[in-house]
Amino acid sequence: MTNQLSPKIPSCTWSRPIGLGWDKPYTVRYASNIDDGPWHGMPLGGFGAGCIGRSSRGDFNLWHIDGGEHTFKNVPACQFSVFESNGTSSQAYALSTQAPDDGTLKAWQWYPTLPATEGIGNYHALYPRSWFVYENVFQAQLTCEQFSPIWAGNYQETSYPVAIFLWNAHNPTDAPITLSIMLTWQNMVGWFTNALKSPEVRVRDDGSPVYEYQPRWGESQGNYNQIVEDSQQFGCVFGRVGGDEPLQEGDGTWCIATLKLPQVEVFHHSRWNPDGTGEEVWQSFAQDGSLPNYLDGTPVADNTQLGAAMATPAAGIAIRFTLQPGETLEIPFVLAWDLPITEFAAGVNYYRRYTDFFGKSGDNAWAIASTALQEYQSWRSQIQSWQQPILDREDLPDWFKMALFNELYDLTSGGTLWTAASEIDPIGQFAVLECLDYRWYESLDVRLYGSFALLMLFPELEKSVIRAFARAIPQGDDTPRIIGYYMTIKAESPIAVRKVAGATPHDLGAPNEHVWQKTNYTSYQDCNLWKDLGSDFVLQVYRDFLLTGADDVEFLADCWNAIVQTLDYLKTFDLDGDGIPENSGAPDQTFDDWRLQGVSAYCGGLWLAALEAAIAISDILLTYQIGNTALAAQKSTYQAWLEQSRPIYDEKLWNGQYYKLDSQSGSDVVMADQLCGQFYARLLDLPDIVPSDRALSALKTVYDACFLKFCNGEFGAANGVRPDGSPENPKATHPLEVWTGINFGLAAFLVQTGMKDEALRLTQAVVEQIYNNGLQFRTPEAITASGTFRASTYLRPMAIWGIYLVID
Template sequence: MPHYTSHHRTGSGVPLGGLGAGKVEIMPDGCLTNFTHQNNWDRPLGDPSGLNAVDARVGNHFAVWARRRCADGGDRDTAFARMLHTVDVGGLPGVQRIEYTGRYPFAHLVYVEPGLPVEVQLDAFSPIIPGDAESSSVPVAVFLFKVKNTCQAGWVDAAIMAMARNTVSAWNVGRFNEAVSSGEARGVLFSSDSPLPTDPAAGTVCLATCAGAGEVTVCTSWNLKTADPFNLTLANQNIEPWQEFARDGRITPRDCGTVQGEGVELAGALAVRFELAPGETKHVPVVLAWHMPQTHFGHVYEARYADAAEVAADVLRSWEELRTRALKWSEALEVAKGEAAERGRVGDALPDWLADALLNNLYVLSSGSWFDRSGRFALFEASRTCQLMNTVDVLFYSSVPLAWFYPALEESCLLQLAQAQRPDGYIPHDLGRGRVDYPSDGTTAPPPWKDLCPKFVLMAYRDVLWWGGRRLLSEVYDPAKRAMLWAMASDLNGDHLPDNEGADQTFDNWHFRGANAYTSGVYLAALAASQRLAEMAEDSDFARTCRREFQLAQESFERQLWNGRYYRAVASTGGGVQVGGAGSPSSEACTASQLTGQWYAHLLGLGYILPREHVASAVREAVRITGSASAHGAVNAVLPNGSIDRNNPHSGNVWPGITYTLAALAIYEGLVGEGLELARRVWESIAHRSRNPWDQPDVIDSATGAYGFGDHYMRNMVVWAVVFALAARDAGVAKVLGRLRGGVVTG
């Protein structure tokens, strides 16, 4: 699993937050940052612009206190108090080092500080539970501190302090904090009485712990600002409860009321004090919960909770069960490893790096999802740089694990797209930018994109096949049929393949004219799927139409694109043009994505859409040629002379999602080692070279490995395609998928 220390520079931390609820990230230096829980996916808290902008990390901290008891029962030893960070927080002492491992939805931190009489570890997580969308959508981050007395012969008094800054509402004036004492919950509720009706940051936040965790003391509010009201930083902040906490592990109740001027930045804190026998370990749960309903579409969690205090109380009642269920992700993979060991296949069927890549690529569920009050679910293409919702050409990839783990959420995505279908049958590119009610035709439209309708058909067939059955078929068959008819009509020259008219497919900076391998291959797979759907719907006429068109399209694909070794990028009769039309066409390039349609056909059991021997050759050549051109994954296109095709912004780079699908296809075709190695190189580049696995791009520079376009990009969730390919060959891996599979959606 990604393992870092506080000395590493990392670009992201494990995101903590429910599906569609926003998140906060915990970093290897112990800090909390990149808050998007206030409906601010595109602008995480702490943006440096503005007169009173404050670093998101300020005021959100943890600390430990410990003191040995003398063996003779006399006076106690000197107390130790440390901020659980390695950065300078208010000039206070911190720990020497933090060891950090991330395996979404968990982050594990070990705080290293010689001399402390206790060992402190933290499991930070959100209850992201396979198959349970309701529990997974709770707006909360859970921090479970594990404090162990390392003394062999003496008792230790210890305490944990947690503090948070009030960021409710767009303006600090009007903010106030209240003490919380509800059921088992004890802590602070952060609110504001001044938000405008249009303020997306309006709502409540709650920092709380369990009453039974120990002796709980609460400081409701104080001012973080020092004498300089314009200079509030990590190092220059007033941690007012520190002195008393450092003295005896308790803090004093105080409340400075509602903020009346901009010279006040409120914080609140809680402390939990307890005693530890020699060798004893104590678990202290702390939750940071939020409730931010003031956005046009709202959140699904509003139906369950009135405010953040209710969220906190609910989670604190059941945190142990939620943690156990959230661990199911990792446990399923560990069981698979154990079973592989029993069969003498240690590290073969499911290597450690792949287990890490699988879980950590699901981070988008917390970082880039939207789950509104009416139950509509959507994924951002990229939550900051491209806020288009349920982008079809990318959802085609990312929805593979979504459909398997959360069928109801995938069904929501599919039906929203069906409802957005244009009168002529065209499936739009997305549902809107930062909204799900106003679809658009594409980032480069016009012309309309040629890969969207075939991809919709394949997703519809997949969902019917995997869990939807006849119930879902009755809802999606007509939209899928109309989409297939639109795709058929996109053949403008009578060659039975879609005619690209520019940058009108997922490679939207790569211009094609006529038939190209990527779009036409997906089209072939869609024809096969459409025939199956028609047969299930007892639409024999359309089934015959699809079968006839498939045969004609397959013959045309072979005739125009097969070059004897692989399928060329662009049909020899259609030619290809680059951005701006400059330079000679690179139609003969070997592309990593040439058989994307065959990958999906294998995934859905559709068989071979092209001659088997040609597929085997093309996959072997694609892995060899595009896979050897970069240390960071498969390059999108390589010219016949072996040089990288740099004729446009997309062809010469590595796209992790495309590499993962090529790796999966290689495994289906028997190149298991080669496929795994290709996928491993991408993951190693992301997790170890860039050290940024929880904020991935769509594009990686093929020469340097530097991140290109995109953030929190949803396409890379398709790394799970590698597991589906392995499962087709290994019953043990298939069991992993079975253990994690979401329940069947019922009508």
């Protein structure tokens, strides 16, 4: 027992009263897109290990256990419960304000909702830590801190499939209090794999390809629960009887565990029915905080489901203890899972990164949990050491620090893949989905802004992604495909091949095929025609070299042939020979619903910056490859292209105030991201692609028209409006959306140009829309002024780390 009060929670968390709903949360723009509603909390679990989510009402409801797939469902039997007695009266509650709506667990009492003036406590989140602070229900002061061992530059523990729940219980009264904390969990072994081994791909009403995911939810035949313990730890392992078949996706073990402390009693109940009333565990728990210590390890004979519980007083999995007046006790509970295999197409299996440290057998959930119980204090200290320098900065507002860390949630719950190490990939291969609706990995145009977080915090993972693109560029795939965009505009679709050799792929593939091997999964547009992808690749190669110490020349050498191929390929779209590839009039860039014609400010600027980057890369390589005439000739070619292109860009696009959308449409729209190429040139210490006074004029015009004059700056900057803030076409989609990640990229450019106050005002508008309106931990690509969103859990908003990079 200690006399410490509850742990200090940083002042800049995202916070919400436990159980408080939203009056008018954002709703989805297209009915076919995913809209789980606003009950999302910070995810728990390591990168590529699968993750779970627990909302601010206390329910466990997000199950991203199968790599790349999404299941959102409250599982009431997976829950913490607390019993409290002061000697004269007692009470017990399961700690969710959301009681089951299917008639199960009727014997349980659920955490009460009290009048708003009183409040029952608050939920706080600052990724990778979150807290429940319970108030006005129990006499004891109770806090549960939740986290996984994720911190910058850590390529081991960050991959672990584990969640720590650190309970802190304090008695502020003048009489003893007896407490019991129970963690119940359901045996989910075998659930998380697609029952449809060759799911049919169809085109959704928004033109994007989608396939059906049908988990084996509730299929528990052969599952069993087993109590395990040693001298210091106590737990329950959830397993499944193994046959002669090799391990499959979804197979393995789960484990809940806690520490045996001298002052606590540990109770257990190894088998009860979560589909029933729950009376077998609740009757004794609500009476005195105990469980009947019932043991039954019999495997399930049919498809009934299994839950297991342990109880003990304090804070943890299931523990009972008594606090004297003024006393405090800290108790860890751990949830771990060992499901080593991720399957893409049927039979295409990869082992997860954490198996490099715990083996590939699938029976190591207890070992993982045991490690967590030994190391959790060190892990928490490492997280604090990483975050504290940023939290201590007085030049950054609290809302910015909050969003900076919380937007990293996507590295856990974005369908993340992280494979075991191999000879060619010594820390494994890594990938995050573009989003849950556009379920393909590492879309290159999106990660131009969205990869800043990975670059700054896990640079080796970032470089592994870029190497995967470098390997993919020479590859071709002649599979013919229909282009979905034409369906949405009710026009006949051309047939396009999947991947042209030499073209930079849009993405690294989807979870139902073979990620890294079969690229260009999306068929919404013909990505072989895109005019930004090749430039995006070159810029990210040089950025990743420059901003990770500028000493990994091998990385540049690995990517050089791909750079040559993609720039040569992109130059073939310079049909008029002026030096700059033209946009075709189809949506052929990241704004893939927006037609650009001729030389465009967006793609043309990226082309100029990419040529500068390619020249800089060739200079570096030439210092190590003196006399390489082919390399010198390539550099000379890029210099000639750049010399020709640079004056053309200004000549065709500068209108005296800003850069026109393009050279041929005649549009007067102010495009928010018109000078992305200039931002990148400055970021990489390359020569400006446009005169600095023109860049500043354009940027001020963007800020005024797209932000201040668009709905009075309430939502952020629209992608493209006329100089007076009005729409060119009121029915347009992309121009009138506020793209969260584009806004953060624009804000970084504002900081870079000396407009930090404007940058923070713009960023704050977007952050408040997301975190005040039920979009937390599912930040979408786009929001609209009518309160709708599109494409939740999106990759690009991690661009907020680009703002921090430029400020720093």
